[in-house]
Amino acid sequence: MQSLFIPFSTIVIKEVSRFTRIWMQTILPPAISMTLYFVIFGGLIGSRIGTMNGFSYIDYIAPGIIMMAIINNSYANVVSSFYGAKFQRHIEEMLVAPIPNFIILAGFVSGGVVRGLLIGVVVTIVALFFTNLQVHNLIITIAVVLMTSIVFSLAGMINAIFANKFDDISVIPAFVLTPLIYLGGVFYSIDLLPDFWQKVSAFNPILYMVNAFRYGMLGESDIDITHAFIMLTIFTITLLIISLQLLNKGVGIKS
Amino acid sequence: MPALEINNLKKLYPNNFEALKGINLNVNQGDFFALLGPNGAGKSTTIGIICGLVNKTSGTIKVFGHDIDTENTAAKACIGIVPQEINFSQFESCLSIVTNQGGYYGITRQIAFERAEKYLKNLGLWEKRNECSRNLSGGMKRRLMIARALIHEPKMLILDEPTAGVDVELRRSMWDFLTNLNQQGITIVLTTHYLEEAESLCKNIAIINQGQIIEDTSMKQLLAKSGKETFFFDLVDPIITLPDLNCLSSQLIDPTTIEVEILGRENISQVFDVLSNNNINVSSMRNKSNRLEELFLDLLNNNKLN
Numbered sequence: 001m002q003s004l005f006i007p008f009s010t011i012v013i014k015e016v017s018r019f020t021r022i023w024m025q026t027i028l029p030p031a032i033s034m035t036l037y038f039v040i041f042g043g044l045i046g047s048r049i050g051t052m053n054g055f056s057y058i059d060y061i062a063p064g065i066i067m068m069a070i071i072n073n074s075y076a077n078v079v080s081s082f083y084g085a086k087f088q089r090h091i092e093e094m095l096v097a098p099i100p101n102f103i104i105l106a107g108f109v110s111g112g113v114v115r116g117l118l119i120g121v122v123v124t125i126v127a128l129f130f131t132n133l134q135v136h137n138l139i140i141t142i143a144v145v146l147m148t149s150i151v152f153s154l155a156g157m158i159n160a161i162f163a164n165k166f167d168d169i170s171v172i173p174a175f176v177l178t179p180l181i182y183l184g185g186v187f188y189s190i191d192l193l194p195d196f197w198q199k200v201s202a203f204n205p206i207l208y209m210v211n212a213f214r215y216g217m218l219g220e221s222d223i224d225i226t227h228a229f230i231m232l233t234i235f236t237i238t239l240l241i242i243s244l245q246l247l248n249k250g251v252g253i254k255s
Numbered sequence: 256m257p258a259l260e261i262n263n264l265k266k267l268y269p270n271n272f273e274a275l276k277g278i279n280l281n282v283n284q285g286d287f288f289a290l291l292g293p294n295g296a297g298k299s300t301t302i303g304i305i306c307g308l309v310n311k312t313s314g315t316i317k318v319f320g321h322d323i324d325t326e327n328t329a330a331k332a333c334i335g336i337v338p339q340e341i342n343f344s345q346f347e348s349c350l351s352i353v354t355n356q357g358g359y360y361g362i363t364r365q366i367a368f369e370r371a372e373k374y375l376k377n378l379g380l381w382e383k384r385n386e387c388s389r390n391l392s393g394g395m396k397r398r399l400m401i402a403r404a405l406i407h408e409p410k411m412l413i414l415d416e417p418t419a420g421v422d423v424e425l426r427r428s429m430w431d432f433l434t435n436l437n438q439q440g441i442t443i444v445l446t447t448h449y450l451e452e453a454e455s456l457c458k459n460i461a462i463i464n465q466g467q468i469i470e471d472t473s474m475k476q477l478l479a480k481s482g483k484e485t486f487f488f489d490l491v492d493p494i495i496t497l498p499d500l501n502c503l504s505s506q507l508i509d510p511t512t513i514e515v516e517i518l519g520r521e522n523i524s525q526v527f528d529v530l531s532n533n534n535i536n537v538s539s540m541r542n543k544s545n546r547l548e549e550l551f552l553d554l555l556n557n558n559k560l561n
Contacts, residue, residue: 003361010358014351021346089342093403096306096336097359098328255268255309 007099008107015111019077026077026115027122030069034123037065038130041187053189053220062131063214064186067148069123071181071206072173074116074149078108078156079169086160091253101247105157105240112153113146120145133217140225141216147232148209154239161243161252180206190222205235256320258284258333258411258442259305264314266300266466274300276466277314282444282459284319284410287437289457289474290446293555297466298446299339302415306336319410332360335404339415339446341396343403345389349380352388353403360407367406374402378432394425401432411442418449430456450547454478464555477550485543488513488526491536498533500526514543 019026042058052060085091094104127133135141163169184206190198201207212228215221221228246252259282266275275297282288292298303309305316305323316323321330343352350371357367375381378398383391391399397417404412414433418426426449434456437443447453453460453474460477462470470477493510503526504516515526530537 006361006363007359010355014355018346085344088344089340090344092308092338092342093356094359095308096331096334097356097407098331098361099359250310254307255303 004100004103007094007097008103008110011094011104011107012110012114015077015081015108016114018081019111019115026073027119030073030119031122031126034065034069035126038062038127042130053191055218055220056131059131059133059218060189060214060220061187062127062133063217064184064210066120066123066127067145067206067210067213068181068186070116070120070145070149071152071209072177073119074112074152075156075159075173075177077115078112078153079160079163079173081111082108082157082160083163083166083169086163086253087166095253102244105154105243105247108157109150109153112156113149116149116153117145120149135217136219137216141213143229144209144212144216144232147229147236148213151205151209151232151235151239154236154243157243158239158246161246163252180204185210185222205231208232256284257281257317258286258319259444260315260317261301261305262315264301264304264316265312266297266304266309267312274466275304275312275314278463278466278468280461280468280471282411282442284442285437285440286442286444286459287434287457288442288444289453289460290444290463291450291453291460291551292446292463296463298463299415301463302336302338302413302444302446305413306334307331332407333410335407335409335412337397337400337404337412337414337417339419341400343388343396343399345387347388348385349375349388349391349399349402350384352399353406356403357406362407370406370408371402374405378402379428394421397421398429401429405436409441411444412436413444415446416448417445418447418452426452450551454547462551462554470554474547478547480550483516483518483549485514485516485549486523486526487541487543488515488530488537489539489541491538494535498529498535500529 038058041061046057046061049057051057082091085094124133159169159172183201184204185201190201190207193201208223208228208231211221211223212225212232215225215228259280261278261280263277263279264275265273265277267273278297278301280290280301290298290301300309304311305318307323307327316330318330319333321333323330347355350368353371353375354364354367357370358364362370371384372381375384378401380395380398380402383395388396388399401414401417412433417433418429421429430452433443433445445453445457457474459473460470461468487508490511490513494507495510497505497507497513500515504518506514508514517523517526527537
């Protein structure tokens with residue numbers, strides 16, 4: 001166990017020191033952009049919208065904005081770090097060492113989770129300046145945050161494994177992740193959508209994460225919380241199996 | 256038990272390029288072994304498979320008796336690799352690159368730090384330990400990769416062209432360092448394009464060409480096969496015509512330089528005799544190329560003809 005813990009902790013420490021060393025690129029930008037979201041959508045526009053499902057608009061969107069930051073940063077950390085390791089070939093340092101692939105995966109995913117949680121805390125602190133955030137259910141809140149950051153760290157890993165050039169690691173966040181986040185109920189309740197678009201929204205995984213987190217914070221969700229957790233578990237297990245299989249086959253890292 | 260045992264190793268790349276056509280190779284414990292071959296011969300593919308960076312198509316490899324397929328962890332723990340290309344993070348310090356590598360091998364932070372200090376000092380990099388690795392010179396980067404490869408104190412060190420692009424002085428100091436490691440009992444497998452390097456360092460040698468081992472013998476035996484040697488004689492005064500050198504193959508390169516090819520049992524002193532009898536004074540004599548180099552080219556040419 002000791003022999004597995006040391007390589008695991010080495011990867012995690014390396015990952016955390018990587019993103020903290022470049023905090024101007026990794027920690028500061030989400031703090032600034034989320035502040036702008038709170039000022040513009042919450043304060044300026046939100047005051048004219050009124051309430052949503054019984055909550056002031058800024059209180060309603062705050063959990064979604066926090067979740068958006070966690071999703072983006074968990075994903076970005078793993079995709080950029082693992083692809084960078086492939087590009088500079090220092091992934092070979094791990095491949096030549098007697099580290100099982102699940103430890104490599106766990107190390108990178110943990111790095112993504114740590115960054116996601118750290119950014120989540122930073123954005124929550126920012127949110128406290130604009131909203132009166134309460135935690136309705138702490139266990140659900142923590143569980144959703146952890147599972148969401150694991151899911152998107154794994155997704156980032158899969159993207160990095162297949163990426164052959166830097167364009168490949170920006171295409172998915174720009175053309176898939178961002179639309180899914182914006183259409184995932186961060187800024188609105190899906191009850192506002194026509195029936196057809198409500199059904200389409202059910203295929204968006206981020207809808208379950210945002211609503212489960214909103215339930216943890218506000219006690220309010222468009223989705224049944226058990227259903228949301230089942231979906232989160234399915235996503236986690238599926239992505240875990242896919243990424244481990246890809247690593248075991250050496251896709252993108254071995255010739 | 257050999258340090259390295261390769262049996263019928265084959266590698267077929269997805270584009271149908273057959274990089275290895277069933278090679279067999281044994282490296283004994285404590286050996287200083289040269290694996291030579293032209294570019295694209297299969298050297299790096301072989302090393303990549305041994306180290307787990309390339310998937311093999313078929314065949315078996317054992318490292319100190321550990322099969323890389325069934326005892327992967329034990330096999331990898333025996334190997335230290337210094338690759339051809341720089342493959343560390345350009346944004347990390349030298350010390351963290353080496354200590355992190357220790358961590359990947361399950362070595363505690365404290366022991367990794369102690370070993371890093373030892374090897375960085377031995378390789379003249381301790382003063383640069385906190386320097387970002389991208390600021391190092393080419394030679395320093397190569398030495399950093401050697402320190403990194405030694406952090407888990409492997410039984411076998413594999414170096415893929417470690418002195419490529421390194422200046423003469425540094426190359427000599429790296430030779431001394433590697434010789435010292437070998438004397439401590441570490442098996443060393445070396446690929447290089449500097450045949451002088453292989454000749455002066457290695458005890459045994461294999462030559463690979465087009466994915467096949469075309470020679471696998473001791474350096475002494477290989478050099479004994481050397482059929483000819485070519486010399487240049489630099490003359491004190493220019494001459495217009497070349498005197499008959501008793502049937503030795505020779506030619507006048509320019510008025511002050513004669514090229515002479517000496518075959519296996521022929522005697523070089525007769526060249527001096529003839530030149531002396533013709534009142535031609537020699538100021539210096541030198542080899543056209545390294546003996547191993549000539550032999551290497553001959554073997555490759557024969558392989559091509561076959």
